[in-house]
């Protein structure tokens with residue numbers, strides 16, 4: 001089937017719907033270029049009605065760069081040994097062992113693996129099984145959040161560096177190999193500027209990672225907490241965010257430098273299974 005690619009921007013702060021494409025097929029150079037451009041422009045792309053296997057998910061992700069394997073999960077070892085590049089996001093337990101990450105609770109606002117020196121530049125998430133309700137995922141535009149910061153606050157954060165704690169995932173579970181953090185100043189994880197230039201576009205964006213155990217280097221802890229609370233309250237306002245209510249066959253991809261995302265809880269007795277790949281970053285995030 002020939003692609004009749006159509007990119008329809010959402011009426012909101014970010015995102016576009018991409019139709020007329022079968023992600024299971026090899027894409028020609030013009031289509032791949034159009035997708036990369038749309039991704040850069042809209043930050044979140046939603047491809048509905050897809051039916052692809054793990055190899056096809058990996059091949060599609062490869063159009064955007066080198067795959068970046070998932071970080072350590074709470075259970076140790078690759079979550080999908082046949083495809084260690086794939087992370088499984090699921091609450092399903094089989095033979096007493098969770099088949100994936102993040103359970104059925106809320107996953108708080110975060111960027112993916114920003115606790116590493118070179119975080120992935122993006123992620124692709126494919127719905128395989130969905131609960132009847134709940135489990136919606138939200139994305140927030142960090143270009144807009146930066147642009148609309150009070151000018152005084154922009155100057156204040158320009159030189160500041162934040163510690164991105166690696167200990168806990170967005171569902172609050174401790175990753176295998178880490179110990180509890182009692183003082184955020186000692187949290188293990190990369191240090192990144194609070195305001196960065198997007199590595200691909202050069203545009204400034206807020207780069208917050210995740211709130212838990214975050215800490216601004218060199219500030220008294222109370223001042224760091226107060227400033228981070230202020231930045232998080234600003235960045236996660238509804239006006240910067242869009243909700244995605246999942247349908248069978250959805251594949252999403254997002255820009256990991258210029259967005260944050262979170263997920264609603266859902267009924268733990270229902271099943272939710274998604275496969276996720278990530279695209280390696282190419283440069284460390286630099287201050288504006």
Ligand code: SIN
Nearest residue numbers: 089107136137170263
């Ligand atoms: C994630 O944070 O990557 C998972 C989002 C989701 O479960 O919808």
